[in-house]
Amino acid sequence: MNRLIAASAGALSMTLGLLTLPTASHSLAAQPHAVQLTHKGKSAKGTSVTVKGPKMLNWHTITGKGKAKNYPKASSVTVSVSHDLTNQMVHMTWAGFTPTNLQGGSPFYQYQFSLYPVEIVECKGSHPAKLSQCWQANNYQEQFGSNSNAVYSTTSGKGTGTADFQVQNSLQNSFLGCDSKHACSLVVIPSQGGLGSNCANHSQDDEQALGITTFGGSSDKCAWAKRVVVPLEFGPVLPCGKIRNPDLRIAGSPLMVDAMAQWDTGLCRQAHPITVAWNPSVGEPTAIQETVLDNLSDVALTTNPAKSVVSGSRKYTYAPIGVTAAALVYWFDDPNNGQPYANIRLDPRLVAKLLTTSYTDYSLQCSPNTTAPCDKAVNGNPADLFSDKEFLQLNKKVDEPDDAIGEGLGDVPIVSGGQSDITYEVTRWIEANSAAASFIKGHKDPWGTHVNAHYKGVKYPLNIFTGRDSSFLLQAAYTPVATLNFVTTAMLLGQPPGSNGFQPVVTGCPPNQQCFNPLAGEARGQRSLFAITDEADAATFLFPTAAIRNGGGNYVTPTATSMAAALKTMTTAKNGITQQVDLSSKNKAAYPLTMVVYALVPISGVDHSKASKIARWLDYVTGPGQTKGELPGRLPFGYLPLPATMRAQAQHVATEVLNQSGTTSTPTPTPTDTPTTPGADDPGTSPIDTPSGNPSATPTTSVPFPTATPTISTIALKAPATAGMTRYALPILLIVAGLAAVLGASMGAAAMGPGAVIERLRRRRGPPSSSGSN
Amino acid sequence: MPPTGRAGPRLRRAALTGAAIAVVASAGSLGAVAAQGASTAHYAKTAPAKRTAKIQGAGQFAQINGSGSSWAALAIDEWTSTLANNGITINYSPIGSATGRDQFIQGLDDFAGTDPPFRNGGDKIAQTPPEVPHYGYSYIPDTAGGTAFMYHLTVGGQQVTNLRLSPKTILDIFTGAVTNWDAPEITHDYGQQLPNIPITPVVRTDGSGATFFFTRWMSQVFPSEWNAFCTKVTSGRVKAPCPETEFYPTNGPGWNAKGENGSTAVADYITSSYANGAIGYDEYAYAINSHYPVVKVLNPAGYYVLPTASNVAVALTQAHINEDKTSPDFLQQDLDDVYTFKDPRSYPLSSYSYLIVPRQSTKIPPRFNNDKGATLSTFANYILCAGQQNLAQLGYSPLPLNLVKGGLLQAANIPGHVAGPNLNTLQGCDNPTFTNGVLTLLKDAAPPSPCDKLGEPLNCVVVDGKATTPGAGSSGSPGATPSTGASGAPTIAPTPGVGNPADPGGTVPPGADPTTGPVPVAGGTPVAGTVVNVSNESASPAVLSVLTALAILTAIVLPPVLGAQLRRRRRQSTAGRGS
Numbered sequence A: 001m002n003r004l005i006a007a008s009a010g011a012l013s014m015t016l017g018l019l020t021l022p023t024a025s026h027s028l029a030a031q032p033h034a035v036q037l038t039h040k041g042k043s044a045k046g047t048s049v050t051v052k053g054p055k056m057l058n059w060h061t062i063t064g065k066g067k068a069k070n071y072p073k074a075s076s077v078t079v080s081v082s083h084d085l086t087n088q089m090v091h092m093t094w095a096g097f098t099p100t101n102l103q104g105g106s107p108f109y110q111y112q113f114s115l116y117p118v119e120i121v122e123c124k125g126s127h128p129a130k131l132s133q134c135w136q137a138n139n140y141q142e143q144f145g146s147n148s149n150a151v152y153s154t155t156s157g158k159g160t161g162t163a164d165f166q167v168q169n170s171l172q173n174s175f176l177g178c179d180s181k182h183a184c185s186l187v188v189i190p191s192q193g194g195l196g197s198n199c200a201n202h203s204q205d206d207e208q209a210l211g212i213t214t215f216g217g218s219s220d221k222c223a224w225a226k227r228v229v230v231p232l233e234f235g236p237v238l239p240c241g242k243i244r245n246p247d248l249r250i251a252g253s254p255l256m257v258d259a260m261a262q263w264d265t266g267l268c269r270q271a272h273p274i275t276v277a278w279n280p281s282v283g284e285p286t287a288i289q290e291t292v293l294d295n296l297s298d299v300a301l302t303t304n305p306a307k308s309v310v311s312g313s314r315k316y317t318y319a320p321i322g323v324t325a326a327a328l329v330y331w332f333d334d335p336n337n338g339q340p341y342a343n344i345r346l347d348p349r350l351v352a353k354l355l356t357t358s359y360t361d362y363s364l365q366c367s368p369n370t371t372a373p374c375d376k377a378v379n380g381n382p383a384d385l386f387s388d389k390e391f392l393q394l395n396k397k398v399d400e401p402d403d404a405i406g407e408g409l410g411d412v413p414i415v416s417g418g419q420s421d422i423t424y425e426v427t428r429w430i431e432a433n434s435a436a437a438s439f440i441k442g443h444k445d446p447w448g449t450h451v452n453a454h455y456k457g458v459k460y461p462l463n464i465f466t467g468r469d470s471s472f473l474l475q476a477a478y479t480p481v482a483t484l485n486f487v488t489t490a491m492l493l494g495q496p497p498g499s500n501g502f503q504p505v506v507t508g509c510p511p512n513q514q515c516f517n518p519l520a521g522e523a524r525g526q527r528s529l530f531a532i533t534d535e536a537d538a539a540t541f542l543f544p545t546a547a548i549r550n551g552g553g554n555y556v557t558p559t560a561t562s563m564a565a566a567l568k569t570m571t572t573a574k575n576g577i578t579q580q581v582d583l584s585s586k587n588k589a590a591y592p593l594t595m596v597v598y599a600l601v602p603i604s605g606v607d608h609s610k611a612s613k614i615a616r617w618l619d620y621v622t623g624p625g626q627t628k629g630e631l632p633g634r635l636p637f638g639y640l641p642l643p644a645t646m647r648a649q650a651q652h653v654a655t656e657v658l659n660q661s662g663t664t665s666t667p668t669p670t671p672t673d674t675p676t677t678p679g680a681d682d683p684g685t686s687p688i689d690t691p692s693g694n695p696s697a698t699p700t701t702s703v704p705f706p707t708a709t710p711t712i713s714t715i716a717l718k719a720p721a722t723a724g725m726t727r728y729a730l731p732i733l734l735i736v737a738g739l740a741a742v743l744g745a746s747m748g749a750a751a752m753g754p755g756a757v758i759e760r761l762r763r764r765r766g767p768p769s770s771s772g773s774n
Numbered sequence B: 001m002p003p004t005g006r007a008g009p010r011l012r013r014a015a016l017t018g019a020a021i022a023v024v025a026s027a028g029s030l031g032a033v034a035a036q037g038a039s040t041a042h043y044a045k046t047a048p049a050k051r052t053a054k055i056q057g058a059g060q061f062a063q064i065n066g067s068g069s070s071w072a073a074l075a076i077d078e079w080t081s082t083l084a085n086n087g088i089t090i091n092y093s094p095i096g097s098a099t100g101r102d103q104f105i106q107g108l109d110d111f112a113g114t115d116p117p118f119r120n121g122g123d124k125i126a127q128t129p130p131e132v133p134h135y136g137y138s139y140i141p142d143t144a145g146g147t148a149f150m151y152h153l154t155v156g157g158q159q160v161t162n163l164r165l166s167p168k169t170i171l172d173i174f175t176g177a178v179t180n181w182d183a184p185e186i187t188h189d190y191g192q193q194l195p196n197i198p199i200t201p202v203v204r205t206d207g208s209g210a211t212f213f214f215t216r217w218m219s220q221v222f223p224s225e226w227n228a229f230c231t232k233v234t235s236g237r238v239k240a241p242c243p244e245t246e247f248y249p250t251n252g253p254g255w256n257a258k259g260e261n262g263s264t265a266v267a268d269y270i271t272s273s274y275a276n277g278a279i280g281y282d283e284y285a286y287a288i289n290s291h292y293p294v295v296k297v298l299n300p301a302g303y304y305v306l307p308t309a310s311n312v313a314v315a316l317t318q319a320h321i322n323e324d325k326t327s328p329d330f331l332q333q334d335l336d337d338v339y340t341f342k343d344p345r346s347y348p349l350s351s352y353s354y355l356i357v358p359r360q361s362t363k364i365p366p367r368f369n370n371d372k373g374a375t376l377s378t379f380a381n382y383i384l385c386a387g388q389q390n391l392a393q394l395g396y397s398p399l400p401l402n403l404v405k406g407g408l409l410q411a412a413n414i415p416g417h418v419a420g421p422n423l424n425t426l427q428g429c430d431n432p433t434f435t436n437g438v439l440t441l442l443k444d445a446a447p448p449s450p451c452d453k454l455g456e457p458l459n460c461v462v463v464d465g466k467a468t469t470p471g472a473g474s475s476g477s478p479g480a481t482p483s484t485g486a487s488g489a490p491t492i493a494p495t496p497g498v499g500n501p502a503d504p505g506g507t508v509p510p511g512a513d514p515t516t517g518p519v520p521v522a523g524g525t526p527v528a529g530t531v532v533n534v535s536n537e538s539a540s541p542a543v544l545s546v547l548t549a550l551a552i553l554t555a556i557v558l559p560p561v562l563g564a565q566l567r568r569r570r571r572q573s574t575a576g577r578g579s
Helices: A002-025 A220-225 A254-267 A284-293 A348-355 A389-394 A421-431 A434-441 A472-477 A484-493 A535-540 A560-568 A608-621 A644-659 A729-752 A754-765 B009-025 B027-042 B073-084 B097-105 B167-174 B184-190 B209-221 B223-233 B263-271 B284-290 B309-316 B336-340 B370-384 B401-411 B440-444 B541-557 B561-576
Strands: A036-039 A049-052 A076-079 A088-095 A118-124 A151-153 A161-167 A184-190 A228-232 A248-251 A276-279 A299-302 A314-332 A528-534 A547-549 A594-604 B064-068 B090-093 B111-114 B137-152 B200-204 B258-260 B278-283 B296-298 B350-358 B461-463 B466-468
Touching: A049 A228, A076 A228, A088 A184, A118 A161, A151 A161, A161 A184, A184 A220, A248 A284, A248 A608, A254 A276, A254 A314, A254 A421, A254 A484, A254 A528, A254 A535, A254 A594, A254 A608, A276 B073, A284 A299, A284 A314, A284 A594, A314 A421, A314 A535, A314 A560, A314 A608, A314 A644, A348 A389, A348 A421, A348 A434, A348 A547, A421 A434, A421 A528, A421 A594, A484 A528, A528 A535, A560 A594, A594 A608, A594 A644, A608 A644, B064 B097, B064 B370, B073 B090, B073 B137, B073 B284, B073 B370, B097 B111, B097 B350, B137 B209, B137 B263, B137 B284, B137 B309, B137 B370, B137 B401, B167 B184, B167 B200, B167 B209, B167 B296, B200 B209, B200 B263, B209 B223, B209 B278, B209 B336, B258 B263, B263 B278, B263 B284, B278 B284, B309 B350, B309 B440, B350 B370, B350 B401, B370 B401
Parallel strands: A248 A276, A248 A299, B064 B090, B064 B111, B200 B258, B200 B278
Antiparallel strands: A036 A049, A049 A076, A076 A088, A088 A161, A118 A151, A118 A184, A184 A228, A299 A594, A314 A528, A314 A594, B111 B350, B137 B278, B137 B350, B461 B466
16 A cells, blocks of 8 residues: 555656646746735835735635635735845745635645645746746756745635745845845745636635645646735845955854854955854864864864863963854644744753653553554653643643654654754753753653653763664654754754654665665644754744743743843853853843853964964954844844953953963963873863852953954954845755655655555544644 | 545545655656756757856856765865855755765756766665766865774773774674674784673665775775675675675674664764664764764774874875876776775775766756856865865865866866866965975874884883883883874764763773683783773863873773683683684
8 A cells, every 4th residue: 555655656756747847837927916015114124014915715615616705805925024135034924815724635734735825936026927937846947946945835724824934145046146136026826726727716626726736737827816926125245255265274163153154254355354264063072172182273162161271382262252042943833723833931851851852752652552662761751742741831722733744753852963062051951950850860740751761860961962762763763963054954844854763665775775764854834843953043044942941930032132131140160261151040031041152262372374363353253243234244143242341351362362472361271180180080071160150250351451452453344345145054954955855755655655644643633623723 | 615526535635645745756757857858958069168267246156056975075064165155055965975976867966976986887785777877977076084983882881982993803893703892803903802792883774985985995805705795695696796885785694784874873873872882984074073983993004093184195195096087987096005005104994085077068967057067166176275175174184186186177177167276286276285296284194103003002102202011111101192192183082971870990891790700811911991981971172181091091000800801701702602
């Protein structure tokens, strides 16, 4: 049965490909419905824009002969930002649209198999007349799939929907070529059924409006005719010019990816440009080692301090360069309307349950009837967050998403492997909470949930996530990814890493080989994904970010306010310089996972040429680089500008670097243990120096700073040009979309077959009464 | 809604589900159709246009897409993120070499990253058919590196980080001949016996260059053993001589490996708490990323060496490159002499990876054009020059000069290419890794520590540049250099979360039989604390040196009785392994 379905899927793909292709690029003569632009207020920069659309089909009124009425009220689409756009995400909402029909297609909200989904595409010009002017997965403008930014979504029973869309400028998409001189638009295309050119005939809508095929099928004309066009204005696009040989080598801290990219495009515009070779994938501890010990890098970026900052003649100190945070992000889609939940709250114990894979996710539950492999280490625990009473007490009226079509385990957290300061901070926050710490030690929570036995007594904080439960399914599914970038990618694509542990049924696995199915991709409308990334990516990609419990018992999300509040609670390490959040602080406004990123820079032993480049770089990024904005040289989304004291501190260090003075008025960090001293195998081998226990101390402020040191101030610091930025992360993240979707969807279906999938989901969701519309 | 009288919604849904999936999933098959349809239009039409670089303008670069090698992926990631600042958008998906080449063959990508060349003869072991590229192509070397053996060995709550093995023992481990860490072969290489811990060999299940490089080395260096393994594991399906493969067999008669899909999954498995005893192979960068130790491999000169940038560079001076500029196989590598190079610094499992790019005056992939060629050639020129200088940080090695020059020559064969650096003088090539045509890294490559020489005991320390065994005169000399420090590479990786507080001294391997009484050591070096103390979440770089020092100290201090225990057990296990 499974084989049959999969085989026919393969055969159909050929047919469908041929069918889809030509029709999609056909000229569609229909005029768009009158669209009226209604800027909110005075179209100031960054304000949202709302566009009125046509009256949409009301499928409740379809008669036996296929006739139907429209809703009496006109539809509308709102885009969060429509001016000075660069390569960025925008948030879209719509109202008055045709609700996605759960009776005729998929019983769940999802764009692939539901009736009346929505497609959103970016198009050339502000009045696109044909779909071929748009960048779409299946119109073959340039290539299939690979980096299409088209979004498919569904509409709730109330006619409303939301989506986040990555608009691309000319750097990311030369086909569209959007920049300050070339206007573009976002076009929302609602599936409206219809039969061929007869858009009033809805007698066969259950095929003509089904899933995303509708946008490449014979009824796409009717959908296109009711498109809603939102004009977009892009900012100028000014990348760096000449490719230069790197002046500096920097390693570490994936937290700084977004800021470093914008700083680089600002630095190259300086009278004396500085080019940085930096690899974000190097974790902080490795970066420190490669800088201090191996001299493979000139500067390390880190949050946790080094043990030793001396290597031969080279001596190092720290300069703060960025403030951001670890973000606990999620996509939990409401099964009642297909829209993502927001405002989720998590406490340390809930996060501990996720990170220790302590939920059974149905698949792992042991029962007498179970034939599948179960996991005694988690037996008796709730299936997932959504059946955990602790979660439900914190989050009222949150129903379990229709997640993980295929093979469960959708709640396995998406985290980065390798050593990481983010991992350290998150586990430190868990350990600081007595309820969570007690849970990990083996004490049950008030509802009887226990920690996964394999994780019992695991010592937090730690700076690397490693799997500990070797049970069949968890071993395959729980896969910390190589770099933080991949965490963000997985969230964007709805594609958890890891596999389901089952061998594929039909794909060509070579003989004498084991091959596994990747975990099923989770479609928009059904997602249940949880990940740990940084606030810069969370803000850039508009991920919903959990409000988490701080020492004051409040639930806070990372914002400028909450990160600034956290800075006030910081304690200072033994080195007298680096700081971390005091998790015992009762400050109710503080976001507890706020992190300061430091540049570990040499203050002796480096030649003048190199030293002056490091100094100028530091001077720039902690000077003009701390002004917010999505422009070259500016500080992008998700970072808090350094407070004045930290800026002064950094600029002071820049002088030290320039002069290579070695000893300064700053407390010179002394190595807490030296390479030749055995006996460092005490708790002090923790990467973190124990905080000095003086919560209010900000020792760096007591250091006298020159307001502007003569040497540094001679460095011309041109104001950053008003220009578009480049952000490398977005296109890279999108490129895999096609493939991941391919693998996820096809493998999942091949293994189980859609019938079985739906059956299984029904089982999981319990009695039908709970799955009705809201 | 829904209308009645036709196929029920459930049935229709099932059919359409398949169809809808196909829309998403059919990149491959659709691409094939499109490629065939478009092929005539694109055949040999593209004139070799000479263009100058147009870097200054905004948005002038067409975006390009590539996919393939994960072996080289971390380097490619750095290059693409750096060039993004210059308005050059390159999307690269590390989906494995085999898939990357397939994407190129189908015309779905503008370039591929691959470790092996096209498998013109197919893959005998994996039974994959020969690859037939439809489009013209050239190979451009992108980065060199070493295939490293990352392992997880925790003894008494402490992680072993100084493992050294000979090529034969590595072969034995990955062909099922040695299955326990206490085997005499390992004891012989390592210098002391490890406890009874079963070995879990971890292999890549996806078609991978790491597998290709590793199996090619085995098939060349140990042809008879490799042939025996290959024919046995395939139950005779594959006849000797067995070639290299991109798909390592995970199971078969006498062989059961842990298969993992992709570099990340291999690293995840090895670092997991339940993987004590595991050993896998992949590019060195992944071990560095995981902060995990890799095996020091005995080279033909008799030194145990790490895949550091300089050791790889030394080895690759012996790579023979196809220098026939008219051949499509131009720049393909023949590594046979790399494997046998007798320089004390040479890391024998060294190799390099390629980009496969379209070639002018041939059939061009359907979605490729001159604008993309300008981007791709700019990318190639960059990675061959300035892009080579920061690779050591990631765990790679810069390419030698002949490969850089050959690569630049091939970049000038990309349709629509920009003008590259001067091929003779390399003027315009910001490659600081050369001084007068010699790789600086090579010139400065440090010799291995005398303590890494075959036969030196584990507790060897360097005193005044000479290998010295503590206890034999100058023990505990403060000027001693830890043997692991000489290569200058991150060799020891503390592992978190694997600590066993039950045995804080870390002196007794957990596998040791407590009932076994002390027996005298007969002529062996004292078996001692070969392991180093690692706290649960240790991450400090400076700790690494401490650990080495500790290891030495422990080695000095520990009583020889322990060795006796182990020795006795080894005999038992050796006897048991006879069959």
